[in-house]
Amino acid sequence: MTKRKLVIVGNGMAPGRMLEHLFEATDQYDVTIFNAEPRVNYDRIMLSPVLSGEKTYADIIIHGEGWYAEHGITLHQGDKITEIRRHERKVISEKGVVAEYDKLVIATGSNPFIIPVPGSDLPGVLAYRDLDDTDGMIAASEAGGRAVVIGGGLLGLEAAAGLKMRGMDVTVIHLMPTLMERQLDSSAGYLLQKELESRGIDVRCEANTKQSLGSDKVEGVELADGTVIDASLVVMAVGIRPNVALAQEAGLEVNRGIVTDATMKTSDPNIYSVGECVEVGGMVYGLVAPLYRMAKVAAEHLAGPSDAAFAHAETPTKLKVTGCDLYSVGDFAEGEGREDIVLRDAQRGTYKRVILKNNKLIGAVLYGDVADGAWYNQMLVSGEDVSEMRDTLIFGQAYQGGGSVDPLAAVAALPDDAEICGCNGITKGMIVTAITGKGLTSLAEVRAHTKASASCGTCTGLVEGIMGITLGDDFVIPAAQGMCGCTTHSHGFVRRMIKAKELKSIPAVMQELEWTTAEGCAKCRPALNYYLVADWPGEYVDDQQSRFINERVHANIQKDGTYSVVPRMFGGMTTPDELRAIADVADKYNIPSVKVTGGQRIDLLGVKKEDLLPVWADLNAAGMISGAAYSKGLRTVKTCVGTDWCRFGTQDSTGLGIKLEKALWGSWAPAKLKLAVTGCPRNCAEATCKDIGIICVDSGYEIVYGGAAGLHIQGTTMLGKVATEEEVMETVCALTQYYRETGFYLERIYKWAERLGYDHIKEVIYENLDERKAFAERFAYSQKFAQVDPWAERVAGAEAHEFSPMATLNMEAAE
Amino acid sequence: MNMQTTTWVEVGTLSDIPRQGARCVKNGEMTIAIFRTTQDDVFALEDKCPHKNGPLSQGIVHDGCVTCPLHNWVISLSTGTAQGADEGETRTFPVKLDGETVLLGL
Numbered sequence: 001m002t003k004r005k006l007v008i009v010g011n012g013m014a015p016g017r018m019l020e021h022l023f024e025a026t027d028q029y030d031v032t033i034f035n036a037e038p039r040v041n042y043d044r045i046m047l048s049p050v051l052s053g054e055k056t057y058a059d060i061i062i063h064g065e066g067w068y069a070e071h072g073i074t075l076h077q078g079d080k081i082t083e084i085r086r087h088e089r090k091v092i093s094e095k096g097v098v099a100e101y102d103k104l105v106i107a108t109g110s111n112p113f114i115i116p117v118p119g120s121d122l123p124g125v126l127a128y129r130d131l132d133d134t135d136g137m138i139a140a141s142e143a144g145g146r147a148v149v150i151g152g153g154l155l156g157l158e159a160a161a162g163l164k165m166r167g168m169d170v171t172v173i174h175l176m177p178t179l180m181e182r183q184l185d186s187s188a189g190y191l192l193q194k195e196l197e198s199r200g201i202d203v204r205c206e207a208n209t210k211q212s213l214g215s216d217k218v219e220g221v222e223l224a225d226g227t228v229i230d231a232s233l234v235v236m237a238v239g240i241r242p243n244v245a246l247a248q249e250a251g252l253e254v255n256r257g258i259v260t261d262a263t264m265k266t267s268d269p270n271i272y273s274v275g276e277c278v279e280v281g282g283m284v285y286g287l288v289a290p291l292y293r294m295a296k297v298a299a300e301h302l303a304g305p306s307d308a309a310f311a312h313a314e315t316p317t318k319l320k321v322t323g324c325d326l327y328s329v330g331d332f333a334e335g336e337g338r339e340d341i342v343l344r345d346a347q348r349g350t351y352k353r354v355i356l357k358n359n360k361l362i363g364a365v366l367y368g369d370v371a372d373g374a375w376y377n378q379m380l381v382s383g384e385d386v387s388e389m390r391d392t393l394i395f396g397q398a399y400q401g402g403g404s405v406d407p408l409a410a411v412a413a414l415p416d417d418a419e420i421c422g423c424n425g426i427t428k429g430m431i432v433t434a435i436t437g438k439g440l441t442s443l444a445e446v447r448a449h450t451k452a453s454a455s456c457g458t459c460t461g462l463v464e465g466i467m468g469i470t471l472g473d474d475f476v477i478p479a480a481q482g483m484c485g486c487t488t489h490s491h492g493f494v495r496r497m498i499k500a501k502e503l504k505s506i507p508a509v510m511q512e513l514e515w516t517t518a519e520g521c522a523k524c525r526p527a528l529n530y531y532l533v534a535d536w537p538g539e540y541v542d543d544q545q546s547r548f549i550n551e552r553v554h555a556n557i558q559k560d561g562t563y564s565v566v567p568r569m570f571g572g573m574t575t576p577d578e579l580r581a582i583a584d585v586a587d588k589y590n591i592p593s594v595k596v597t598g599g600q601r602i603d604l605l606g607v608k609k610e611d612l613l614p615v616w617a618d619l620n621a622a623g624m625i626s627g628a629a630y631s632k633g634l635r636t637v638k639t640c641v642g643t644d645w646c647r648f649g650t651q652d653s654t655g656l657g658i659k660l661e662k663a664l665w666g667s668w669a670p671a672k673l674k675l676a677v678t679g680c681p682r683n684c685a686e687a688t689c690k691d692i693g694i695i696c697v698d699s700g701y702e703i704v705y706g707g708a709a710g711l712h713i714q715g716t717t718m719l720g721k722v723a724t725e726e727e728v729m730e731t732v733c734a735l736t737q738y739y740r741e742t743g744f745y746l747e748r749i750y751k752w753a754e755r756l757g758y759d760h761i762k763e764v765i766y767e768n769l770d771e772r773k774a775f776a777e778r779f780a781y782s783q784k785f786a787q788v789d790p791w792a793e794r795v796a797g798a799e800a801h802e803f804s805p806m807a808t809l810n811m812e813a814a815e
Numbered sequence: 816m817n818m819q820t821t822t823w824v825e826v827g828t829l830s831d832i833p834r835q836g837a838r839c840v841k842n843g844e845m846t847i848a849i850f851r852t853t854q855d856d857v858f859a860l861e862d863k864c865p866h867k868n869g870p871l872s873q874g875i876v877h878d879g880c881v882t883c884p885l886h887n888w889v890i891s892l893s894t895g896t897a898q899g900a901d902e903g904e905t906r907t908f909p910v911k912l913d914g915e916t917v918l919l920g921l
Contacts, residue, residue, distance in 0.1 A: 177834070185853065185854065186853055332854065337893070337894075338879065338893075340878065517877075517878050518878055519835070519853060519877045519878045520877055520878075521875075521877050521878070521882070521889075522874070522875040522877060522882030522887060522889070525875060525877065526875070544833070544836075545833060545834065545835035545836050545875070545876065546835075546875065547875075548875065548884065549873035549874070549884040550884075552873075553873075557870075557873060557884055557885070559867070559885065561868075561869070561870040561873075801831060801832065801833055801836070801838060805838065805839045805840060805841045805846075806826055806827045806831050806832065806838035806839060806840050806849060806917075807824075807825075807826040807827055807840045807841070808840070808841040808842075809824060809826070809840060809841065809842040809843075809921075810842065810843050
């Protein structure tokens with residue numbers, strides 16, 4: 001009996017596995033393989049260890065030459081099929097070989113996606129797909145220099161780690177905000193980035209490649225923001241595209257991939273397809289597990305009648321970078337009825353999150369501690385009810401029945417030289433030494449001996465934590481109120497840790513301080529965003545999605561969803577031209593109410609959101625900027641007319657108010673900040689109930705602060721008297737900065753002053769001239785980044801999505 | 816019998832919506848907020864808090880919920896129901912992605 005002819009186009013892992021299954025079942029086929037690559041079947045997913053030098057090509061061969069001989073396979077290496085003649089059941093190769101088939105399997109795999117930017121065809125720009133690419137990278141690495149890897153997904157990061165191990169300097173450019181965003185959530189992405197950075201890999205997220213530079217060969221990469229990174233090697237690892245050209249020319253049904261039914265049969269009943277080139281059930285696959293399942297299904301149908309069918313299943317992802325342990329499987333998106341369980345261990349740098357729905361596990365993301373990945377996957381596949389072990393599920397298989405989280409882990413993880421008390425420069429080591437050396441047992445004693453937490457007190461929680469670790473059960477840590485339901489840590493603890501551990505992003509804070517939710521809430525996110533803005537000026541990128549709407553659109557939302565707009569009038573002074581422009585704007589945009597505010601400003605109420613940009617553009621054109629009437633930050637400096645006009649005026653209160661407002665505008669603070677400068681003690685500008693007030697007297701200026709005239713009413717307290725305007729400016733800036741650095745989010749200045757003590761603040765800001773100067777300098781530095789008119793930025797196109805609807809329809813909704 | 820038919824309408828692309836944010840679709844008198852989560856899932860709610868009709872599209876998005884900008888009610892993106900002790904429900908709409916395209920079911 002003559003055997004049937006099976007021809008396979010492609011010699012990758014999927015057809016290799018298919019043949020293994022086929023030969024187990026039957027020997028009815030004569031097999032011919034055409035392979036465009038000049039080599040036998042090797043394990044493509046092990047290319048990363050080859051790149052890093054941990055394995056060689058010989059180690060990753062799956063089928064050696066002997067295997068092909070043993071099964072009587074004709075293997076055409078380095079010869080590519082260029083045409084399928086379906087009506088003749090023949091394939092024709094580049095070298096002119098013609099092969100007839102009874103059954104044909106197309107396994108052409110995928111092509112790397114090369115982003116269409118200038119310079120992508122320069123020598124030295126490589127993809128990362130096969131052994132030739134790997135060899136090319138190894139050769140390039142021998143010359144040393146810097147490699148730029150474009151793409152922070154699985155493949156790109158493996159390439160980056162491998163090239164680093166080969167001794168190159170490596171920069172990873174990634175378009176999205178976090179690495180491997182398809183497989184990881186932002187917390188795990190943060191940990192991964194930190195690990196890679198600790199190995200000396202430069203990671204740049206939200207970076208868009210503009211072009212590869214160079215004339216004869218690649219010399220660098222230019223980003224969309226104009227940054228140029230020198231590079232002798234550029235690796236593109238931005239994704240793959242199913243290789244469908246051959247099937248398409250043959251007239252087979254092709255969509256994203258070659259379309260097959262669940263038996264892996266294409267639109268031609270004599271042609272099957274397996275591997276990355278396939279689209280089955282509307283999905284294309286790039287990980288090996290589903291490809292192997294395709295191989296098994298195709299083999300069964302080739303061997304004889306079978307009811308085998310390919311079904312979609314979640315595939316766990318792992319990164320093959322030695323020392324970076326991560327694992328993700330299933331669905332970790334948000335959805336109806338889903339519950340998250342999150343466990344973070346800052347000391348070990350681990351993050352675990354499992355997602356439950358209807359008491360069943362539907363997804364897991366693990367970083368650092370992946371030992372239980374398989375266990376979670378098993379529960380996911382079996383769909384078993386996990387309600388019995390819900391409470392301990394997150395601790396893993398070994399902990400069923402026990403396990404607890406240590407709230408002090410983050411404190412314990414701090415190195416001895418971490419600065420705990422910023423006011424007095426006291427490190428963790430100094431506190432521990434004092435406690436053990438002097439036998440201290442109470443917070444008061446620790447304060448007395450070390451000065452830690454004796455000044456502004458923000459670090460009290462941390463000092464108590466250190467006492468807890470050092471003294472064990474002998475010290476009971478007083479319970480502080482957590483910031484919100486997402487954490488048991490207090491505002492003070494979090495603020496101090498942001499500095500001590502140099503945490504510079506919201507995911508970093510949430511991970512290192514063991515947040516119990518994945519993304520925080522509307523209470524903690526704006527607070528963290530403020531702390532990071534205040535603590536890392538020029539470094540931290542403001543997270544707009546963690547700001548309340550008023551600060552996001554720079555206007556105040558009203559009860560009907562319209563906005564109010566207040567232009568800045570420095571010191572409460574305006575001009576006929578400004579007033580005309582305001583009147584014109586009110587007419588032009590049918591603004592229903594125009595109101596004079598208590599802070600000496602004009603408020604345009606009832607502006608429609610889509611009118612905000614044109615309203616601002618018109619106000620900008622008349623020289624006005626945002627009045628920040630919506631901000632947790634500097635609002636207004638109110639003044640009286642002073643010596644300009646008033647017969648009682650003692651100083652130029654208007655001029656000083658304008659100077660102060662010019663220095664302070666744009667600054668963010670824990671809560672709103674309102675100032676006033678009054679020209680004499682008659683107090684027409686109402687300085688004595690403001691957050692900070694200046695009372696002009698004949699001999700100088702009294703600086704007062706901590707007033708309140710809201711729910712709570714209280715007069716200000718004297719900070720001190722100074723002789724010159726320059727001293728007023730420096731002292732007010734220093735006071736504001738001290739408040740900015742140590743205030744808790746939404747804590748007005750009078751509450752902050754009560755917490756720290758008015759005497760203490762006076763000592764730091766008024767009496768200690770060096771401190772005053774240092775605070776004022778830090779404020780001035782921060783203002784370099786803060787004094788940008790948000791209206792002008794948005795009129796110029798920033799955050800455009802905020803201001804217009806996505807679409808306007810006119811459809812009847814189905815009832 | 817009341818026949819229910821869903822018409823899928825293209826309203827834009829996924830990248831039009833910021834992560835952890837929302838965009839509005841105006842449909843006649845009604846405004847529908849389309850939310851995008853960190854994981855690139857999309858949800859659609861009528862842009863009205865069950866409490867005092869606050870525009871939910873302007874709220875902070877976190878862990879599958881949005882916090883209303885007016886009085887901090889927390890509304891589930893998937894079910895439209897108020898969380899915690901508050902009681903109320905916002906109308907939801909089916910929404911799906913076809914590649915990058917956002918389709919709203921009306």
